[in-house]
Amino acid sequence: MTQNNLRERIASKEIILMDGAMGSELMKHPEYAGNHPSELNINNPEIATAIHRAYVEAGAEMIITNTFDVNPRKYDNYAEIIAAAVKAARAVEASYVGLDIGPLGELFYPMGRLREDEAFECFKAIASEGVKADVDFFMIETMTDENEAKAALRAVREVSDLPVILSGAFNKRGSLFVTGGKPAVLAKIAEEFGADAVGANCSYGPDLLLPIIEEYAGCTSLPIVAKPNAGMPDMTSGKAVYDIGPEDFAGYMQRLVEAGATVIGGCCGTTPEYINALTHIE
Numbered sequence: 208m209t210q211n212n213l214r215e216r217i218a219s220k221e222i223i224l225m226d227g228a229m230g231s232e233l234m235k236h237p238e239y240a241g242n243h244p245s246e247l248n249i250n251n252p253e254i255a256t257a258i259h260r261a262y263v264e265a266g267a268e269m270i271i272t273n274t275f276d277v278n279p280r281k282y283d284n285y286a287e288i289i290a291a292a293v294k295a296a297r298a299v300e301a302s303y304v305g306l307d308i309g310p311l312g313e314l315f316y317p318m319g320r321l322r323e324d325e326a327f328e329c330f331k332a333i334a335s336e337g338v339k340a341d342v343d344f345f346m347i348e349t350m351t352d353e354n355e356a357k358a359a360l361r362a363v364r365e366v367s368d369l370p371v372i373l374s375g376a377f378n379k380r381g382s383l384f385v386t387g388g389k390p391a392v393l394a395k396i397a398e399e400f401g402a403d404a405v406g407a408n409c410s411y412g413p414d415l416l417l418p419i420i421e422e423y424a425g426c427t428s429l430p431i432v433a434k435p436n437a438g439m440p441d442m443t444s445g446k447a448v449y450d451i452g453p454e455d456f457a458g459y460m461q462r463l464v465e466a467g468a469t470v471i472g473g474c475c476g477t478t479p480e481y482i483n484a485l486t487h488i489e
């Protein structure tokens with residue numbers, strides 16, 4: 208059953224488990240070949256549901272929809288995809304289902320042509336579908352440009368009062384991949400525009416995320432999210448093999464928790480086994 212106390216639970220800074228990767232799990236399904244990951248919510252929703260279920264059974268309380276690249280500039284049927292994705296996640300008894308919102312996949316002006324007001328309208332359209340589909344929270348993730356992060360957060364706040372998490376993707380120097388913004392920049396946006404938590408996802412393994420989590424802890428009192436990859440991918444076999452196993456992942460995540468992270472999960476390369484290993488963290 209859906210609970211509506213998520214905001215209070217995040218704010219209390221108790222440890223809450225999120226799910227792990229969707230994309231790298233989808234690739235393991237033979238039926239997925241040739242399918243677009245987001246269209247799959249419509250064509251093969253049972254595959255998305257099976258992955259959501261495995262994460263919930265592993266211990267995840269918060270799961271996010273298979274909608275990373277869904278936006279009106281990319282898909283005419285974005286509303287249909289979002290509705291199907293939420294339904295696929297709701298088919299599982301997760302405590303909380305969140306709408307996953309990724310970057311729009313275009314560079315912002317002046318590096319590219321996308322204007323902040325266009326991005327805002329786009330994110331607003333996405334978030335509105337999340338509201339219609341009755342999600343429990345929003346996860347704005349893998350943001351590599353603080354202006355895009357701000358547009359996304361403002362847009363969600365314009366249409367919804369639900370909990371929202373703002374998460375960036377950082378390079379090895381601890382800067383957002385595209386603009387070089389530091390965690391403090393994202394934390395300030397998160398505070399100013401009403402995010403419930405701020406943090407980092409994807410990027411690298413949990414070992415390399417430690418300085419970023421420490422930086423967040425030093426500059427904000429907001430709850431901190433950590434959803435790193437299973438280390439670095441090795442592509443020599445033709446497909447990505449990540450170099451940190453579930454037990455080591457959990458060991459590093461324990462250190463991120465000690466540094467201040469409270470909402471924890473995994474990104475690329477993580478599996479239900481990784482999330483299950485996190486259930487021992489306290």
Ligand SMILES: [Zn+2]
Nearest residue numbers: 409410474475
């Ligand atoms: Zn990732």
